[in-house]
Amino acid sequence: AEIEAVQVDLDGGPRGSGAAVGYVLPDDLDEVASPKPAAMLLPELDPTTMGWKDRDWYLGGHREWVFDRTGNGGQTVWWDGRIVGGWKQRDDGSVATALWADIGKAGQRAVARTADELAAWLGEDRPKGGYPAPFMRSIE
Numbered sequence: 001a002e003i004e005a006v007q008v009d010l011d012g013g014p015r016g017s018g019a020a021v022g023y024v025l026p027d028d029l030d031e032v033a034s035p036k037p038a039a040m041l042l043p044e045l046d047p048t049t050m051g052w053k054d055r056d057w058y059l060g061g062h063r064e065w066v067f068d069r070t071g072n073g074g075q076t077v078w079w080d081g082r083i084v085g086g087w088k089q090r091d092d093g094s095v096a097t098a099l100w101a102d103i104g105k106a107g108q109r110a111v112a113r114t115a116d117e118l119a120a121w122l123g124e125d126r127p128k129g130g131y132p133a134p135f136m137r138s139i140e
Helices: 102-123 133-137
Strands: 006-009 023-026 041-042 076-079 082-089 096-098
Touching: 041 102, 076 096, 076 102, 082 102, 082 133, 096 102
Parallel strands: none
Antiparallel strands: 006 023, 041 076, 076 082, 082 096
């Protein structure tokens, strides 16, 4: 109250409908340019995936693919700030992805590049996950 924070809508939903809200300083209300879309492959239990009670604004309809029965989040593919798929490292070190949303050709190319970069970065390392998400059985 002392800093006169202003409540803002984070996802465009109607108030009272579970829409995500946040707070900003009163002099920080100007519109900002949207960042360019980016692809990210995040590990299981990543705070970005796990850190929100209301996840629909970035999860879409993919909850049943990402989270196991106890709420542990698996490895996720993100495009333009949203979960659009999952990934896993194969035994040969390559990274396989599964996309559950249409992200266009540019998005698909960016995800493929990011998967190749992750595989190269991991090199000979083969980290083993502890919380396989439901989608893991469907990825080759």
